[in-house]
Amino acid sequence: MAADELLIDAHTHIEPQYAEMALRVMDRSGVACSVNLGWEDAYGEKLLKMLSVFSRWPNRFAQLCNIDWRAVDRPDFGSRAADALEAAVEAGAKGLKIFKNLGLAVRLKDGELLRVDDRRLDPVFERAGRLGVTVLIHTADPCWFWRPIGPDNFWSGVLEGQYARWSYYRTGMPCREELLGERDNLLARHPGTRFVSPHLASLADDPLTFAETLEAHPNLYADISARLPTMVRTPQRKEIWREILIRFSDRILFGTDLIFIDPDVATGIQSQSFQRPGDLDLQGLSIEQSYEKTSVDYTAAHVKFLGSAELQPEAPFRRQKGSFALQGLGLPKNALEKILYHTPKRVYGIEN
Numbered sequence: 001m002a003a004d005e006l007l008i009d010a011h012t013h014i015e016p017q018y019a020e021m022a023l024r025v026m027d028r029s030g031v032a033c034s035v036n037l038g039w040e041d042a043y044g045e046k047l048l049k050m051l052s053v054f055s056r057w058p059n060r061f062a063q064l065c066n067i068d069w070r071a072v073d074r075p076d077f078g079s080r081a082a083d084a085l086e087a088a089v090e091a092g093a094k095g096l097k098i099f100k101n102l103g104l105a106v107r108l109k110d111g112e113l114l115r116v117d118d119r120r121l122d123p124v125f126e127r128a129g130r131l132g133v134t135v136l137i138h139t140a141d142p143c144w145f146w147r148p149i150g151p152d153n154f155w156s157g158v159l160e161g162q163y164a165r166w167s168y169y170r171t172g173m174p175c176r177e178e179l180l181g182e183r184d185n186l187l188a189r190h191p192g193t194r195f196v197s198p199h200l201a202s203l204a205d206d207p208l209t210f211a212e213t214l215e216a217h218p219n220l221y222a223d224i225s226a227r228l229p230t231m232v233r234t235p236q237r238k239e240i241w242r243e244i245l246i247r248f249s250d251r252i253l254f255g256t257d258l259i260f261i262d263p264d265v266a267t268g269i270q271s272q273s274f275q276r277p278g279d280l281d282l283q284g285l286s287i288e289q290s291y292e293k294t295s296v297d298y299t300a301a302h303v304k305f306l307g308s309a310e311l312q313p314e315a316p317f318r319r320q321k322g323s324f325a326l327q328g329l330g331l332p333k334n335a336l337e338k339i340l341y342h343t344p345k346r347v348y349g350i351e352n
């Protein structure tokens with residue numbers, strides 16, 4: 001495969017038992033390397049197992065580690081978590097992934113939610129900076145998760161049913177502005193640490209604030225995963241996002257958020273697409289073949305979205321009622337290659 005066709009998928013969740021399935025998807029999609037974020041449990045023994053399994057295919061996977069929050073009440077939690085990060089990096093981890101549970105679920109003994117910018121976590125971010133490894137930190141969610149669910153909610157097709165738990169509407173959870181403000185405090189407090197904020201920094205609905213946030217924080221990068229339909233909700237938004245992706249192509253990473261874990265593979269449909277069995281024709285494939293095919297299709301839809309200006313009338317992203325017509329951005333070659341390959345390669349120190 002020509003170097004200019006290679007991709008790095010900077011956002012995936014692959015359990016070790018699905019390494020070979022993920023590799024088949026990568027090979028069929030032109031993905032040279034997948035950054036594997038874990039599933040909140042990539043620490044200790046589990047992390048070592050992941051590193052040992054994925055290292056069987058050198059340079060095809062870049063494994064991140066997670067934080068074990070169970071001892072969060074210990075006064076030395078921050079320095080212990082920093083030491084755990086350093087040990088993980090020595091064992092082969094390429095960075096740290098912090099899930100959105102920081103701010104929304106990790107609680108102290110007194111029941112209070114740990115804040116995203118809590119000072120006790122400072123040693124972790126300082127150590128990441130000193131080690132030169134990237135911190136991928138997911139904070140908050142799309143604005144729609146705080147709004148009533150109904151026909152006017154762009155995410156209603158996802159927030160119903162099995163994903164109802166993702167809705168924060170009237171649940172008493174912190175609001176988005178609190179969480180994103182705390183994240184921005186963190187970015188300002190640790191200028192020597194490189195952060196990636198996934199899902200367009202939770203600002204997919206607000207491209208101008210996204211651009212201003214990248215301008216204000218030179219240590220901030222963002223991946224595009226799981227937010228494509230939002231970017232092109234209207235033709236005007238599409239134009240604004242296109243311009244922003246070109247302007248910040250040194251700081252924007254390609255990513256799909258592909259998921260390969262037990263409960264999801266069993267559905268036979270790449271779960272990140274949020275599609276349902278009635279949405280597509282699976283042509284009598286086995287569950288595994290079908291999961292593989294829908295994962296390949298999902299990745300291809302991303303690449304086509306970025307690189308071509310074509311409309312994908314039935315793109316594999318469920319929104320509101322059924323699938324979504326995805327208008328492509330048609331990025332120029334230079335910006336496209338940076339986003340697909342060079343920027344993720346640099347940010348995660350990938351040797352591929």
Ligand SMILES: [Zn+2]
Nearest residue numbers: 011013037257
């Ligand atoms: Zn993810």
